Structures are given as C-alpha cells and as structure tokens.
Amino acid sequence: MRIAVDAMGGDHAPDEIVKGVLEARKCLDKEDELVLIGVKEKIEPHLPSKWRFPSGLSVVDAPEIIGMDEAPVEALRKKKKSSIALMAKMAASGEFDTIISAGNTGACVAACQLRMRNLEGVNRPGIAVTLPTFGGPVTVCDVGANVACKPINLYQYAVMSSVYARRMLGIENPRVALMGIGAEAGKGNTLVKRTRELLDADENINFIGNIEGRDIFDGTCDVAICEGFVGNVVLKLTEGLVDGLFRAIKQELLDEGLRLAMKFKPVMMRIYQKYDYHEYGGALLLGVNGNSIICHGTSKSRTIKNAIMASKKFVNMEINEAIVEYLSTSTVRPNSE
Amino acid sequence: MRIAVDAMGGDHAPDEIVKGVLEARKCLDKEDELVLIGVKEKIEPHLPSKWRFPSGLSVVDAPEIIGMDEAPVEALRKKKKSSIALMAKMAASGEFDTIISAGNTGACVAACQLRMRNLEGVNRPGIAVTLPTFGGPVTVCDVGANVACKPINLYQYAVMSSVYARRMLGIENPRVALMGIGAEAGKGNTLVKRTRELLDADENINFIGNIEGRDIFDGTCDVAICEGFVGNVVLKLTEGLVDGLFRAIKQELLDEGLRLAMKFKPVMMRIYQKYDYHEYGGALLLGVNGNSIICHGTSKSRTIKNAIMASKKFVNMEINEAIVEYLSTSTVRPNSE
Numbered sequence: 001m002r003i004a005v006d007a008m009g010g011d012h013a014p015d016e017i018v019k020g021v022l023e024a025r026k027c028l029d030k031e032d033e034l035v036l037i038g039v040k041e042k043i044e045p046h047l048p049s050k051w052r053f054p055s056g057l058s059v060v061d062a063p064e065i066i067g068m069d070e071a072p073v074e075a076l077r078k079k080k081k082s083s084i085a086l087m088a089k090m091a092a093s094g095e096f097d098t099i100i101s102a103g104n105t106g107a108c109v110a111a112c113q114l115r116m117r118n119l120e121g122v123n124r125p126g127i128a129v130t131l132p133t134f135g136g137p138v139t140v141c142d143v144g145a146n147v148a149c150k151p152i153n154l155y156q157y158a159v160m161s162s163v164y165a166r167r168m169l170g171i172e173n174p175r176v177a178l179m180g181i182g183a184e185a186g187k188g189n190t191l192v193k194r195t196r197e198l199l200d201a202d203e204n205i206n207f208i209g210n211i212e213g214r215d216i217f218d219g220t221c222d223v224a225i226c227e228g229f230v231g232n233v234v235l236k237l238t239e240g241l242v243d244g245l246f247r248a249i250k251q252e253l254l255d256e257g258l259r260l261a262m263k264f265k266p267v268m269m270r271i272y273q274k275y276d277y278h279e280y281g282g283a284l285l286l287g288v289n290g291n292s293i294i295c296h297g298t299s300k301s302r303t304i305k306n307a308i309m310a311s312k313k314f315v316n317m318e319i320n321e322a323i324v325e326y327l328s329t330s331t332v333r334p335n336s337e
Numbered sequence: 338m339r340i341a342v343d344a345m346g347g348d349h350a351p352d353e354i355v356k357g358v359l360e361a362r363k364c365l366d367k368e369d370e371l372v373l374i375g376v377k378e379k380i381e382p383h384l385p386s387k388w389r390f391p392s393g394l395s396v397v398d399a400p401e402i403i404g405m406d407e408a409p410v411e412a413l414r415k416k417k418k419s420s421i422a423l424m425a426k427m428a429a430s431g432e433f434d435t436i437i438s439a440g441n442t443g444a445c446v447a448a449c450q451l452r453m454r455n456l457e458g459v460n461r462p463g464i465a466v467t468l469p470t471f472g473g474p475v476t477v478c479d480v481g482a483n484v485a486c487k488p489i490n491l492y493q494y495a496v497m498s499s500v501y502a503r504r505m506l507g508i509e510n511p512r513v514a515l516m517g518i519g520a521e522a523g524k525g526n527t528l529v530k531r532t533r534e535l536l537d538a539d540e541n542i543n544f545i546g547n548i549e550g551r552d553i554f555d556g557t558c559d560v561a562i563c564e565g566f567v568g569n570v571v572l573k574l575t576e577g578l579v580d581g582l583f584r585a586i587k588q589e590l591l592d593e594g595l596r597l598a599m600k601f602k603p604v605m606m607r608i609y610q611k612y613d614y615h616e617y618g619g620a621l622l623l624g625v626n627g628n629s630i631i632c633h634g635t636s637k638s639r640t641i642k643n644a645i646m647a648s649k650k651f652v653n654m655e656i657n658e659a660i661v662e663y664l665s666t667s668t669v670r671p672n673s674e
Contacts, residue, residue: 106519106524133581134581134584134585147518147525147526148526148527179570181481181484181565181569181573182443187443188484188566189484189485190485192566212569212570212573213569213571213572213573213575213576214573214574214576214580215577216574216577217577217578217581218577218581226570228518229525229526229529229567230566230570232518232549232550233518233549233570233571234550234570235550237551237553237571237574237575238550238574238578239551240549240553241578241579242578242582244470244471244555245579245582245608245612247471248608248611248612249586249604249605249608252604252607253604256604260600263597263600264597264601267590267593267597268586270589271582271585275582275585
C-alpha cells in the first residue's frame, strides 16, 4: 500500500510529521510504502542519514505551502504545487492508496472533492471524527465539510458512519442518533425533521432517534449525525472545554499546594489519556472516491503515526466499497430531496 | 414589584420551587410581592402554617399542568388553566411585573410570545443564558427560542445581549462575537456571513468578529451570538460534558483509593461551584414586551431564589426600555433581511 503524508501541514510541521512517519514506518509491513510530500529542503534535515534511511520511505517535492488560515479554494487555485494540491492529484491518478494531512482542513476537503470526485451514490462528502466518550467511542459526522446541508446528505452521513463504525471500530450494529434539540420527533429545525423521516424509512440503519447535546458523551449512541456547522461547533467546543477544565483543575490544585497537585497528576494524566481525541489519529473524509485522513492542526508524531495505521485499516476494511454497495440498494434515493 | 413563580415547573416541583420562593421572600423588600402559581392543593402542603406565613406571598390557583415533554403549542391550546398559560396571560395584562418558570421551555416561550408580543423593533425573541467560564461570564443568545433564524434576528440578539451584559453583569463595553467555524470572514454558512455584515455596519456594537467553539470558554468574548439550534447544542453539550468529566474524575479517584478521593473532594467542589451554571438563576427571554426568566428543569431552591433576585434586577435596570431605545436609533432596520 502506498501512503502519502503531507509534511507541511499543521502547527508542528515538518519535524513532528516526519517523526510520526518514521515511527509508523517501523510498524508497517515491508511491502507498504510511505511517501512524505512537501518542500524537500525543509523535510530533509529531519530525516535519518543515508546509511540509516529506512527502506519503503521516499520524499516527493512540493515547493509551495498552503497556510493554515488561507482561504481554501483560492489557495488551491494559486498553489498547484503545494503538498495538499499535489497529494490529492496524485492520489486521484492512483499513485497513492491513501493520503494524510494535518494542514488546512478546508483546502484538504476541497482538493479531495476536486480531484477524487464523490463515491457512486454519494451527494456530498462529510468529515467523520471519532471522539472518546464516557460511554465509549462516538463517531460524529459531519464536523465541517458541508455547511449547506440537505436531508439526503445527513441520511448518507448516517449510512457512511454506520459502515465506518462497524468496520473500523468493530461495533456490530451501531446506534445512530440525529443531533437535535429535544428527544421528540416534533422538535428541531426543518432539516432535522425531514432527515428523521428518511432515517425512519431505512430499516437497515439502527436509528435510535434524536439526541440532545448532553447525550453525546453518555453512551446513548455510537454515531451522531449533524450538519457541518453544528458538528464543527460540537468538536471545537469539546476540545476547548476539556482543555479549559483540566487547566482550571490544575490551577486549583497548585493553589492548594504543590504536594497535593503532584499526588493528583497521575490520576489526571490517566483521565486525559482516556479521553484524548488524538488517539483515533484523525478525521475521515467519508464519501470521496479515495481515502483521505485529516488530522488536527495540533497533531504531534503520535497522532500522525496513529493516522497512518488507521488509514491502512480503512483501505483494508474496504469501507468505500461497502458504502457504495449499501447506497446502491438503499430505497432512499440521492434525489429524494 | 409583583413577581410570579410557576410552582409546577421542573423536575423538583413543587417542593424545591416553594422552598426557593420562601428563601427569596426573606431577601426581597417589604413592598415586593411574590405569587406562587399552580395547583393549589399541591402547593399548600409545602407552605408554612398560617401563623408563620410570610406577608407579601400569595398563591394563585392554576388547576392544569403542562408536562416537561408536552408539545408546547398544543399543550397551551388545550391547557388554558395551566400555570404557564395563566402566568403569561396575567403578566401581559399587567398583574405581574416579571414571571419565572422551570417548566417546559417551549411552552414558556410560546406563552410569552403569544401573550406579551414583542418589544417595539424586535422581530423575534431569543433566549439568553449566562455561562460561567474560565475567562468570566459569557452570555450566549439564542439557546433555543428560534430555530429558523435570519440575519436580522442574530443582529438583534447582539443588541439585546449587549444591553443585558452591560446592565445586568456590569460589563462596560461587552465584546460581542458571532459563533462561526473559523475566524476568517469568509468561513461559515450564509446566515453567519450576512449577519457579520450587519454587525460590522453598527459602530455602537463592540463586535470582535467570529469565534470558534473552542473560544467560548477562554475569555475571548462577553457575548456569543448564534442561532437557536446551535446555541441549544452548545448549552446542553457543555452541561453534559462538565457533568461527565466530573463523574469520570470521581470514579478514577475512587478506583485509586477512598483516602485520595476524600482529599480531592473539596478542590472539586470548589471548581464545580465556580463553574456552576445555576449561579445565574436562569435564562432570559429577551425581546418580549415583558420580563420572563426560564430556569433549568433541574432547578433546586437556590436557582429559583437566584432567578427571583435576577428578575427583580432585570426590571429595575430597565433593560427592555434600553433595548427599545437602541433599536429605535439603529441604522439596521427590522426589514433589512
């Protein structure tokens, strides 16, 4: 399998990206190939010397860089030789089986949509992210690919995320919930009400109904479906709140005394690790005709390594094939809405 | 001032409601009047005996009850003698200066909209809730009154919440942020982009731009504006995540040993109290021609007492008058969108 990694993406590029790739290299099979893509002279200082250079690792030069805050579509148009643009193009022409980036999310999504096109039967791709919760992992889709969402998009996110949760996370019959603002069918906006009808109509989806914001973390569901704007707020709010709360606890403990703080450190570390969103490696762009993982901008080597291992599993599990097959027999048609 | 409290609303009605009213009674001025409204025979057992009955407290009988999960509009239509319906009607006819309920939020909003009508210049009311954060209190509006939001509604939420934050919380020049999914002006959905134009056009609002989910809790802004669906998810996700995290920490500590857990308890209690959303008493329905506070369904006596004190302050601070005055001179007109 050929796995490409964007060496220029994220706050810790290229050093942590290269480090993650080298760590993954040790865990992959001999026949797997890892490709670092980015500005060659910026990557090379972080690579081992010629004598210790691992086999199955190569570098593809991409002289341009898309910044984290650049406007995606314009950046892609201007910087055709950037790692993101080049990587998506090469993946689409079959040179890579899967691609990974911790760079500009919007640019990654746009590049993949532009080059790979959608899977057969899929109207719009969505980003799925798996969050560790107090009740087990929950896959949330979409977290920001699509902010003009229609009921058919949400229905397809439910289908794709179910396949993903089953094959990637080993959850046999994933419980799918629709993000709403009250458990009753009558509550929510028009999008939620219409989506609910589509989900109710498909007996093959284990649809458990609407959930509220508070239910995401308590083990009620395995998959939570929402439009990209809401999902993005959910994801970033969760990150900000968890980080803030841990900082507040740390400060309170330090105010109490260093000895007490030291005693609680291992307990806090354990909790932090248990609910660490870096564990799952990154978010999947579900629905494109290819395999693309988008990592958090703050990703360090461990996340990159986890993302590489996850992306290999994603391809091996033939998730895209299963999605296409499911949608081809679904009674809910792409032009339903 | 005549303050009415719905004795039948919430998970702990009527006992905790009555308890909260009795506590507030001690703190109010002599000329203030408190009115409990609900099923008389259910309220009376919780009241003091005739000899110890405080002056300035009375009961209004409302024989019907609207359940927490009833469909709001239908419930109001059927149960005209419920506490919620009667309270809003009496407030609209001038019998109460302010009303408080921990009952069915949708029914409260609908009853107030129906009976009180909107303030002059306001298109749609919004629910504003003040959350304690690591960077001070943040007022989020709307958290669920309006799930079909237009730019003019969001603009008016910014105006109303600014007035609220200034007069109620004493923040001189409240920093207003728009909930988005990226700091740049180009990001977000159509609603967010158009609202940004309206907010940019009004120099009297201290508009600091878009924020992401993670920024709500870090002291970036004093007021966060969003449409009701998003705001509701924000509010309930926050509650669920904080509760879940505290439970997880408690469990981890108990696994470690009871002695350690006991040592940590006061620290956790302090943090919990610092970020306790019950502190602010409840959410305000901004934009109706009246004063209505909606409390959380889990409210206990302390929240009810805090809500009563807050509602008195709200009336005294003439927040509605200030909103009407602001909107009458605003260059952004109600028919802008």
